[in-house]
Amino acid sequence: MLIQDRYRLIQLIGKGGFCKTYLAVDENQFPPVPCVVQQLSLRYQTSEAFIYKAQQLKILDQHPQIPSLIAYFQDEQSCYLVQEFIAGSNLEILLQAEDAFSENQIWQLLTDILPVIKFIHDRQIIHCNIKPENIIFTDSKKFVLVDFAATQIFSEINQWMSKDCIGSPEYSAPEQTKGKAVFASDLYSLGVTCIHLMTQISPFDLYDIANDCWVWQQYLSTTVSDRLTKILTKLLHKASRDRFQSADEVMLAMGIDSCSSPSLSTSQPPQPLWKCIHTLQGIGNVNTEIHSLAFSPDGKILASGDEKIIKLWNLSTQKLINTLSGHSQAVKSVNFSPDGKILASASDDRTIKLWNIHTSQEICTLVGHSHAVKSVAFSPNGQILASGSWDKTIKLWDVNTGKEISTITGHQLQVNSVAFSPQGQILASASLDRTVRLWELLTNDVLFASHEITKEFKNRPNCTLLGILSGHSWAVLTVAFSPDGKILATGSDDNTIKLWQVNTGQVITTLLGHSWSVLAVAFTIDGTMLISASRDRTVKLWQVSTAKEIATLSGHADSVSTVAVSQAAQLIASASKDKTIKLWQLAQQES
Structure with missing residues (x-):
């Protein structure tokens, strides 16, 4: 079966009440790339709820132990999630092929998977289907959490976006089976997963209904330490209020620093050395969204493109020099020629215009797109x-x-x-x-x-x-070469920046830090620093040699559409949907 003229469904690998999971290949790639397609029935959710859910799940792409969401779409009867294929074996398969898990293996599982659960919960998402089949042990000896079809997403306005908390009955917490899942419900499911792995017995048989208690310890082939027993007992409490309330609490009981993982660190980045020295806004009542920026080679002029107009700013006075009119729709890109005499502008009106900077007159219009x-x-x-x-x-x-x-x-x-x-x-x-x-x-x-x-x-x-x-799991939105031409930087809708070796085409590193799409990237003239702009309202500065975040420039009230770096002066310009341009400069350069 071929869907979207792209994804070939090869084998049914999972089936639940509202979801079918298929091993598939992306035939638009050569050679075809394996992926996982989940088909969800629209009977259990509205089209709008599915789109919102998929958009929120995309945020989870940042974590290396969660498969990337490659695409999502729908037809008249079903919704589809296309996800990265994770090579390895799920824990249920491993359990069938080998002996029951040892205590050391359970400690390893908890140590590896709790930070992943924390990452999900911190983003107001509850998995709702944690079980051995949904945890994959990879060849690199890491546990990866998969299958986010049943997730619930918390909204401050609507609380849980969906009230149908469908999971696997064997592993679901009591409140989840009643449609009232909480964050601690995932921790309950994790506890059930652990006792199943240690006993090789169905969770249904590990619970004594007559006495209303767990009896998993009776089925152990070896003794388990009091420390692990206490942790599992608290994870498995019937009443959610008596359980661990967060992954942080479990890790604290285990003696794990919840901020020790770089991908999960909540520590703030170093204080920025850059500060906003000026904010440029529209003249009078003319205040429109800015889509594009470019510095002149001599660093004296900043060009900005908005809904139809190009503005030229004098950087020494921060005053408007002139406006260039001619485009009938938004100006999405502006660029100076290397000698600074010509400005090129690209527009949603399908045209490109060349402008004489000295006279502010249009030279010609390029038509063809x-x-x-x-x-x-x-x-x-x-x-x-x-x-x-x-x-x-x-x-x-x-x-x-x-x-x-x-x-x-x-x-x-x-x-x-x-x-x-x-x-x-x-x-x-x-x-x-x-x-x-x-x-x-x-x-x-x-x-x-x-x-x-x-x-x-x-x-x-x-x-x-x-x-x-x-390598990017979503649309690539921006690209820039380093000054020596050896590195290519790309920013994507998947919230990441990748640095590539130009001569080999290999990824050098992936920069994680933005929480939304990366819309623009630019190198400084010496190539030591990369600047990025994102829909998350921030501009970030990265040290290229170490791939470390240097600073975050905050101040825009909305998505940062574009960023430019002056090659003549240490000056950064950023433009936003908040209809402003901000100029940033090294604080120590101020007199």
Whole structure:
């Protein structure tokens, strides 16, 4: 069975009252990539509730012991969650193949899985189906928690978004079976999982109904320490108020520091060395959302693109110099030519415009894309302009003539961002198809000789595809090369930033810290620092050599749409849906 013309269902691997789980492959990848597809009946939830649930589950992608949510969609009868395939064996299979778990193995399970449960609960999500079949022991000797189809999500307005807490009866807490799951319900299920693993007996048979108590200790083949017995006993209390109330409480009883895991640390990052020195806002009543920013090469001008207008700001006075009008829809990208004489702007109106900075007049309009243009970038010599569009293509334009040179195709979905390498030989493009593609352009001799460009490309209409970078679990929204051209940074809807080795296409590291989509990334001129902007309302600064977060710049009241770094001065600009631009500077530089 093929769904979405993409996911081939291979084998039914799980079935519950409202959910079927399939092993599948993504046939849009080559070679096809294994994944897990969960089919949920719409009888148990509304379409709106499913979409909200999927959006919240996406937040869990940050944790390495939770499978990534790759996609979600629905048809008339069912909803579908497509998740990362985790290689390994679930604990029920291991239990059948081997002896009962030892006390040491139970300690290892608790030590590994409690931080995962804490991570989920901290994000107001309850799993509702913790059991041996949903915990996978991987080849790297880690426990991974899977199957989030039955999760409940807490809303301050509506409390639990769904009242039907469907789980596995053998492992469900008493209150959960009545539709009133609490966070401690997951801890109860974890306790039941532990006693089943130690006894190899069904939980139904481990409970004495007549005396209303657990009798799991009678089935142990070896004795268990008083310490573990006390912890399990408290996990298994019938009344939720008598149980551990949080994963933190269990870890405290075990002597584990709940903040010891880097991915779960609640400690604050170092205090930022940068501070906001000025906030630029619209003039008079003209206050609109800003979508794009760019510094001029000399650092004297900041260009900003909003709903239709481009504004030019004098950075020494923080005053508006001029406005450039001509686009009929939002300006999603602005970029200065390397010599600072030309500004390129890309718009949702499907056009690109070139502007003379000295006269503030339009030079020409580049027409050819069939959908919104989201990104423009100049080649290092300023002769070529690249544009990325939601028509799934990249176009190359001759800046001197305004003529289209070539159309590059290959992405399966919309193109969000394009960037040239500092040497001008490689073009990177980022797309909603979750990939980044690297394209090899002409040699420098041909690329930088404008009178030869059109003739050369007539015989070679497309660039050579060097490689496809896959690793993000959601749309890739932004891309930037380091100043030496050796590292590529990408930001994604999966809340992460990845650093890639350009020559090998391998991931160097993944930067975790943003709690929502990463919309923009930019390197400082020396390449030592990366700047990122996110829908989580923050700008973050990262040290490239260590992949550590240096600082978080907070102050915007809404999603930060874009960020720019001045190469002439140590100055960062960020723009937000809150309709402001903030200028940030190193605090120690102030006189």
